[in-house]
Structure formats: C-alpha cells, structure tokens
Amino acid sequence: MKSRWLLLLLAVPSAWTQVTFDRLLEANKEPQNWLTYSGTEMSQRHSLLTQITPANVKDLELRWVFQAHSLEKFEATPLVVNGILYTVQAPNDVVAIDAVTGRIFWVYEYAPSPDAHVCCGRVNRGLAILGDTLFMGTIDGHLLAIDAKSGKPIWNVTVANAEAGYSLMHAPLVVKDKVIVGTAGGEFGIRGFLAAYDARTGKQAWKFYTIPGPGEPGNETWAGDSWMHGGASIWVTGSYDPQLNLTYWGVGNPGPDWNSDVRAGSNLYSDCVVALDADTGKLKWYFQFSPHDDFDYDSVQVPVLADMEWKGKMRRVMLWANRNGFYYVLDRTTGEFLQGKPFTKVTWTTGLDDSGKPVRIASANPTREGTLVYPGVQGGTNWFSPSYSPHTGFFYIPAWDNYSSVFSKLPAEYIEGRRYTAGAPRSPVASLRGPQVINRTEEEGYGAVRAFDPKTGVRKWEFKMADVTSSGILTTASDLLFAGGREGYFWALDARTGVELWRANVGGDVASGAMTYAVNGRQYVSISAGSSLFTFALRRNQ
Amino acid sequence: MRLFFYLAITCGCLFGQHSFTVIDVEDGGRLYRANCTICHSAEGNGVPGIDLAHNKFRRAKDDDDIAAIIRTGIPGTAMPPNNFSDFQALTIVAYLRSIAAATAATTSGGDPARGKTIYDGKGNCASCHRIRGAGSRTGPDLSEIGNLRLAGELERAIITPDADVPAQHRHFRGVTKDGATITGTLLNEDKYSVQILDAKDRLVSVQRSNLRESAIVEKGLMPAYKDKLTAIELADLVSYLVSLKSVELK
Numbered sequence: 001m002k003s004r005w006l007l008l009l010l011a012v013p014s015a016w017t018q019v020t021f022d023r024l025l026e027a028n029k030e031p032q033n034w035l036t037y038s039g040t041e042m043s044q045r046h047s048l049l050t051q052i053t054p055a056n057v058k059d060l061e062l063r064w065v066f067q068a069h070s071l072e073k074f075e076a077t078p079l080v081v082n083g084i085l086y087t088v089q090a091p092n093d094v095v096a097i098d099a100v101t102g103r104i105f106w107v108y109e110y111a112p113s114p115d116a117h118v119c120c121g122r123v124n125r126g127l128a129i130l131g132d133t134l135f136m137g138t139i140d141g142h143l144l145a146i147d148a149k150s151g152k153p154i155w156n157v158t159v160a161n162a163e164a165g166y167s168l169m170h171a172p173l174v175v176k177d178k179v180i181v182g183t184a185g186g187e188f189g190i191r192g193f194l195a196a197y198d199a200r201t202g203k204q205a206w207k208f209y210t211i212p213g214p215g216e217p218g219n220e221t222w223a224g225d226s227w228m229h230g231g232a233s234i235w236v237t238g239s240y241d242p243q244l245n246l247t248y249w250g251v252g253n254p255g256p257d258w259n260s261d262v263r264a265g266s267n268l269y270s271d272c273v274v275a276l277d278a279d280t281g282k283l284k285w286y287f288q289f290s291p292h293d294d295f296d297y298d299s300v301q302v303p304v305l306a307d308m309e310w311k312g313k314m315r316r317v318m319l320w321a322n323r324n325g326f327y328y329v330l331d332r333t334t335g336e337f338l339q340g341k342p343f344t345k346v347t348w349t350t351g352l353d354d355s356g357k358p359v360r361i362a363s364a365n366p367t368r369e370g371t372l373v374y375p376g377v378q379g380g381t382n383w384f385s386p387s388y389s390p391h392t393g394f395f396y397i398p399a400w401d402n403y404s405s406v407f408s409k410l411p412a413e414y415i416e417g418r419r420y421t422a423g424a425p426r427s428p429v430a431s432l433r434g435p436q437v438i439n440r441t442e443e444e445g446y447g448a449v450r451a452f453d454p455k456t457g458v459r460k461w462e463f464k465m466a467d468v469t470s471s472g473i474l475t476t477a478s479d480l481l482f483a484g485g486r487e488g489y490f491w492a493l494d495a496r497t498g499v500e501l502w503r504a505n506v507g508g509d510v511a512s513g514a515m516t517y518a519v520n521g522r523q524y525v526s527i528s529a530g531s532s533l534f535t536f537a538l539r540r541n542q
Numbered sequence: 543m544r545l546f547f548y549l550a551i552t553c554g555c556l557f558g559q560h561s562f563t564v565i566d567v568e569d570g571g572r573l574y575r576a577n578c579t580i581c582h583s584a585e586g587n588g589v590p591g592i593d594l595a596h597n598k599f600r601r602a603k604d605d606d607d608i609a610a611i612i613r614t615g616i617p618g619t620a621m622p623p624n625n626f627s628d629f630q631a632l633t634i635v636a637y638l639r640s641i642a643a644a645t646a647a648t649t650s651g652g653d654p655a656r657g658k659t660i661y662d663g664k665g666n667c668a669s670c671h672r673i674r675g676a677g678s679r680t681g682p683d684l685s686e687i688g689n690l691r692l693a694g695e696l697e698r699a700i701i702t703p704d705a706d707v708p709a710q711h712r713h714f715r716g717v718t719k720d721g722a723t724i725t726g727t728l729l730n731e732d733k734y735s736v737q738i739l740d741a742k743d744r745l746v747s748v749q750r751s752n753l754r755e756s757a758i759v760e761k762g763l764m765p766a767y768k769d770k771l772t773a774i775e776l777a778d779l780v781s782y783l784v785s786l787k788s789v790e791l792k
Contacts, residue, residue, distance in 0.1 A: 071618065071619070072620070114623060116622075117622070118622065119580060120580060121620055122620070122622075187580070408584070410572065410575050410576070411572065413572075417625050418576065418577065418624075418625065419576045419577040419580075420576070421576055421580075422576065423575075424575045424579040424583075424584040425579075426583060426584050426585070428709075430588065431580065431581075431588075434588070434590065435590045436590065436730075437729060437730035437737075438730060438731055438732075439709045439710060439712050439728045439729070439730065439731065439758070440709065441758050464733070465732075465733055466731050466732045466733045467732065487732040487733065488732075489732070489733070
C-alpha cells in the first residue's frame with residue numbers, strides 16, 4: 001500500500017495535493033487523511049485504518065504534543081492532508097503542523113474584534129478544506145479563506161454582526177464549490193441562519209434562516225415578534241448526502257432559553273434537524289426534537305448518516321442522540337421518525353408519541369422558584385461527536401446520566417448584544433470548566449460511553465466514568481473506540497464489549513473528538529485535552 | 543426575598559462608595575442572572591477560587607475594581623467584556639453585596655474572646671478543626687472562615703451541621719479487600735482512585751481496585767451543638783469565628 005501511495009505522489013503531484021470535492025466525498029478511500037470535521041461527509045467519525053488493533057493498542061505511546069498559546073478549551077478536531085495537520089488554537093489562530101513530528105510550519109494569527117460575544121468560551125471547533133484553501137469561522141462572525149501552504153488569508157467576509165451577538169464556532173462544511181456555515185449566539189437573541197459561500201470568492205450563494213420570517217411557513221409558531229430574537233443557532237458541523245444532494249444541520253435552542261412565555265408555539269426550526277438542498281438552501285424537510293423547548297436542549301449534535309437494513313429493507317437513515325435525553329433514528333430521505341428511546345434519565349416528558357413528538361409534563365417546566373428536571377441544562381449529551389461503526393453496527397454516545405438542573409425562570413427583556421436567557425439553572429455538575437477536583441456522588445451525575453444497537457435501541461454496553469465527559473468518540477474498523485473525559489483520561493476501548501484496553505493520562509479536560517490518520521504507513525491518533533493536542537502511535541518495533 | 547428588601551432598605555443600600563435604590567439593586571440582580579450565571583452560577587461560586595456572594599474575589603480589591611472587570615473583562619480568560627454602563631456594572635456589584643448581606647448574622651452580641659475559650663475548651667473544636675496551623679485537619683480549616691461564611695451560616699452549621707454539608711467537606715470511607723478501613727477527607731476522585739487526607743494527615747491515593755466497598759460520607763461528620771451550647775455561648779462562638787479573617791502571607 002505504501003509503495004502505491006508513493007507512485008501516485010510521483011505521478012500526479014498537483015492533483016494529489018489538491019483536496020477536490022470528489023476526495024471529500026470519497027474520504028474513506030484515503031483513510032490516511034482526515035479531510036473533514038467528522039472524517040467524512042457522512043459524519044460517522046469512523047476510520048478504516050486498522051494498524052492499531054485491540055491486540056496491540058496497549059503499545060500506544062506519545063509521539064508529540066502541541067501546546068496551544070491559549071488557555072481556552074481546545075475543542076477543535078484537526079484535519080490531516082498528506083502528512084500536514086491543520087488545527088485551530090483558540091480562539092481563531094490556524095496552525096499547520098508536521099503530523100509526524102509535531103513541528104509547526106506556520107501560524108496564522110487572527111485577532112477577533114473586541115465586539116465578539118460568546119456565551120460559553122472563546123472556542124473554535126475546526127476547519128474545512130477544499131483545493132489548497134482552508135476555511136474557518138471566527139468568534140466575531142467572519143468566514144475566512146486561508147492558503148493551506150503559506151497560512152496567508154485569501155478572503156475574509158462578514159457573515160453576521162458580532163455586536164448583535166452573532167459568532168461562528170463550528171468547522172465549516174464544504175459541499176461542491178460552496179462553504180456552508182451557521183451562526184452561534186442563541187443566548188444573545190440572534191435570529192439564526194445557515195449560509196453558503198463561493199469557495200473561490202467568498203460571495204454568498206444562499207442563506208436559510210432557522211427562524212422563518214413573516215409570510216413564510218413556520219413563522220406562526222412564534223408568538224408576536226418573538227421570531228426576531230428567537231435564537232435557533234448553529235454551532236456544530238452538519239453532514240451531506242450526495243445521492244440526495246441534501247445537507248443536514250442540527251439547530252439550537254429557542255430564546256430566551258428558560259422563560260418561554262414570550263414565544264408561545266412550537267418555535268420552528270429551533271431544536272430541529274433541517275434538511276436543505278445543498279445548491280439552493282431550500283428546506284426539504286425538518287424534524288423537531290423538542291418543540292417549545294424550555295431547557296436549552298440545543299439539537300446541535302452531529303447528524304450521523306448510515307445506510308442499514310431497517311425492518312427488512314435497506315434504508316438511508318440518520319442516527320441522533322439528542323441533548324434532550326432521547327436517541328432517534330430518522331429516514332434521511334423524508335425525515336420520517338422511525339424510532340426514539342431515552343438513553344439517560346429523563347423527567348421532562350412521559351415519552352415520545354408515534355410521530356416522535358415528546359409528551360410534555362406540565363409540572364416539569366421552569367418556574368420562578370425553580371423546578372428539578374433531568375437531564376440538566378447540559379443535556380443527556382451535547383455537542384460532542386457520537387460515532388457509528390458499520391463494523392460493529394453500534395451507535396456510540398457520550399452520555400451524562402443522573403444529571404439534573406433546577407431550572408429557574410426570570411423576566412425576559414431583549415437588548416441587543418446582551419444575554420437573552422431569562423433564567424438561571426443550577427446543577428451539582430459545573431457546565432463548563434469547573435473545579436479541577438471532583439467530590440460528587442454517582443447520584444449527582446456521571447459520564448459514560450454507551451453503545452446502542454440502532455435497530456432495536458437496546459444498550460449493548462456502558463463504560464462509566466467518575467466525572468462527566470465533553471469528549472467525542474472515534475471508532476475504527478479494527479473495532480477500537482477512542483474517547484476521553486473531564487477527569488483527564490484518554491481511553492481505547494474494545495468497541496464490541498466496552499472493555500478498557502489502554503489509557504493515557506492527558507492531564508486535562510478532553511473537550512473534543514479524537515481523530516486518526518497515517519503517514520508513511522504509520523497510524524496516529526490525536527486528541528486535544530486541556531490546552532494541548534496529544535498524538536499517539538504504536539512503538540516502532542510494531 | 544422579603545429579607546433582602548428589608549436589608550436593602552434598612553442598610554441604606556450603601557455598598558462601597560456608592561449608594562443605590564432598591565430598584566437599582568433589583569436591576570443589578572436581573573443583569574447578573576441574565577449575563578453572569580452561566581459561568582458564575584446563581585450562587586456566585588461557579589468559577590473556582592471566586593465566591594461572588596461571599597465577597598471572595600481573585601483580583602478585585604473594591605467595588606470599582608469589580609465593576610471595571612465586569613465592563614472590560616479579563617483578557618486571556620473566559621471573562622468577557624460586557625456592554626454595560628458604569629452604573630449598570632455597579633448595580634451588579636450592589637446586588638452581589640446584597641446577597642452577602644441577606645445571609646448575614648442572626649446571632650449577635652457575642653464576645654469573640656469568650657468564643658475562643660469555648661472553641662478551645664467546651665466545644666473541643668480543635669480536635670477536628672484547624673486555625674492558623676493549630677488543631678486537626680479532619681474538618682474544614684477555619685483560619686479564614688470569617689471571610690468565607692457569614693454569621694447566620696456559621697450558626698446553622700454549628701447547630702445542625704448535617705443540614706447542609708458542602709461537597710468539599712465530604713469524607714470518604716473504604717474497606718480494603720483484606721478488611722482494613724480507610725477514612726479521610728475526600729479531596730478528589732476519578733475512575734480508578736480516590737484522593738484523601740486521612741486521619742493521620744497523610745495525602746493518600748486509594749486505588750479502587752484494592753477496595754471491596756466504599757462510600758462518600760456526608761452525615762454525622764460533626765456533632766450537633768444544638769443542646770450543648772447556651773444561646774450566649776453560641777453567640778460568642780459565632781462571634782469568634784466571624785472574626786477569623788484572611789491571613790496575610792509574607
């Protein structure tokens with residue numbers, strides 16, 4: 001295999017170094033590279049690399065560490081293209097690194113405007129690439145194109161107004177010749193949207209508001225003029241199905257978060273997955289997980305696309321573990337609800353009806369005095385990537401269990417650029433970077449990796465942690481699973497059984513998803529923790 | 543809430559060098575809840591090392607410092623700048639001061655000197671607690687308790703200590719596979735081990751794989767003094783504890 005790569009490099013060097021859209025679509029054919037946020041446009045965060053196996057994973061050793069010049073959470077998943085690793089040092093510095101040695105080639109430093117407003121950390125979750133150009137959204141609402149060879153900016157466009165609370169956090173998604181991004185800012189009373197930009201020029205190609213305007217279907221689901229500041233942000237990367245030419249995105253919570261009195265109605269398309277025509281941005285279908293959300297249950301999870309036999313026939317499905325505590329299977333051609341079951345403790349609903357709509361419990365709403373609800377404000381899971389392994393057939397979820405918040409509701413008043421949340425949830429578990437020590441009981445909340453059979457919804461195994469987890473999950477075709485947790489470990493588990501096979505103490509909160517790549521025939525696994533990026537490989541005698 | 547209004551009015555709403563109306567303080571509370579609680583929590587203790595409701599700050603020395611930080615943020619940290627006017631920022635400070643005041647003394651008139659005598663003698667407090675290097679480390683160190691807890695809270699903690707045990711004061715109890723019991727103050731834990739300060743003042747990592755049973759202990763760590771101290775003695779003891787302020791390190 002190695003010699004074939006070398007031959008290709010010699011024969012067509014320019015074609016091989018250019019990351020064409022066809023290469024993005026067929027990323028599984030070159031598993032030595034990691035070309036998009038979730039590995040492929042199907043977003044399974046599953047690699048076909050098999051050099052590291054359950055038998056030899058115990059021999060993983062640290063190869064290099066990149067220490068960011070930032071004390072922010074390191075949430076980015078790197079890209080790797082032909083031995084070069086690209087990542088983002090928070091908030092918005094792009095770094096090109098030798099993927100074998102960890103040596104830096106260049107750093108592009110971007111200074112966000114002081115007007116940038118962020119709710120939960122000045123973070124960035126990664127990059128996209130097309131051709132020789134990297135794309136990054138910034139916390140002050142810009143989209144940048146950067147030369148992957150020199151680190152020099154090519155174009156810089158304003159996507160949305162930072163002063164009004166808009167920001168860009170997620171890795172963009174490239175579809176054909178366009179770069180798609182969405183706006184964060186759901187805690188600042190924005191009106192969220194997705195927009196596509198010409199990859200060469202930065203010119204906007206289409207725009208889709210996640211809250212319909214007057215006269216558009218769905219606007220009636222917002223009382224009065226609440227649609228103007230209803231949030232419905234986008235802050236995690238979507239997926240793309242080339243056969244259907246649909247791009248799928250999870251949409252964030254409605255605002256104000258915890259006092260819904262001003263926004264009577266189901267509040268479309270907050271807490272939905274939307275399926276858009278990738279060429280026009282027109283809505284093909286939507287599915288709303290949490291209508292009229294009172295708990296900040298953003299549905300910004302990565303849409304995991306899979307093709308599987310479903311009740312006797314092959315079906316194009318979408319797997320979704322939602323912050324609201326339920327795991328869903330949808331038909332991604334039509335949006336039809338196929339299955340939904342809780343994967344963690346849930347007290348805000350009695351369950352889902354036949355259409356997948358939750359049956360609310362009236363007494364489980366935020367009140368002035370406070371109402372205890374499971375899952376708490378950070379959800380049963382959150383933005384951290386799940387994984388689907390076609391090899392095991394399991395869907396893997398980073399879960400929080402026994403986790404609650406007391407939701408208090410407060411008066412709501414919109415003032416541009418200020419928080420528009422109208423509440424104050426309290427929980428035994430810190431939402432963000434909390435204390436470095438933990439002394440909680442299991443009844444107060446814990447984290448776990450949970451494996452489910454998506455066809456039955458049956459839990460196959462669980463790997464419990466002492467603390468909660470903000471880590472995504474990576475699986476490989478050799479039936480390994482990599483994940484971390486807030487207590488500072490990075491684990492390799494047997495993807496079929498959940499048995500721990502290896503661990504490293506990375507000394508800080510893992511708040512990103514692992515990825516894997518290969519250079520010169522050697523497989524590497526990278527994970528960020530604390531403020532650093534750690535890369536492991538098997539010892540040389542392997 | 544009624545208590546808060548009462549205090550706000552009777553105290554003249556004078557916090558630091560600034561004075562505010564009740565409405566101002568309420569507005570400050572609204573701004574705080576809408577803008578600050580995601581990181582700092584409703585109780586003000588969401589960020590390690592900072593307890594806004596108990597006047598415990600990391601950098602600010604006075605109200606104006608706090609207001610400046612609220613407005614400009616702290617570069618290089620998660621504390622962002624905010625679009626508040628000077629006055630709005632000060633109303634948030636006033637709100638924080640008001641929470642501290644609202645949980646203030648229900649015991650009054652105590653004599654700190656007599657309280658120290660009770661602490662050292664009848665109360666036998668030093669058998670578990672420590673003040674400026676003297677006493678046991680089994681219970682919380684009280685050297686700066688006057689900065690960290692208000693009189694009312696201290697009084698409740700003495701009378702009914704099991705009613706509200708902060709997580710940082712929990713204990714751990716484990717039994718090893720060969721039958722030995724291990725106890726101590728719970729400092730930290732992960733999937734594989736528990737870090738404690740044991741009864742012999744040793745920092746110990748207990749491996750879970752060596753234990754046959756374990757539990758986190760919250761109740762019964764401190765005797766209730768409800769019927770053990772007179773009202774005057776209680777007031778004296780609280781008065782002494784309130785007098786224990788920060789120690790200047792040299």
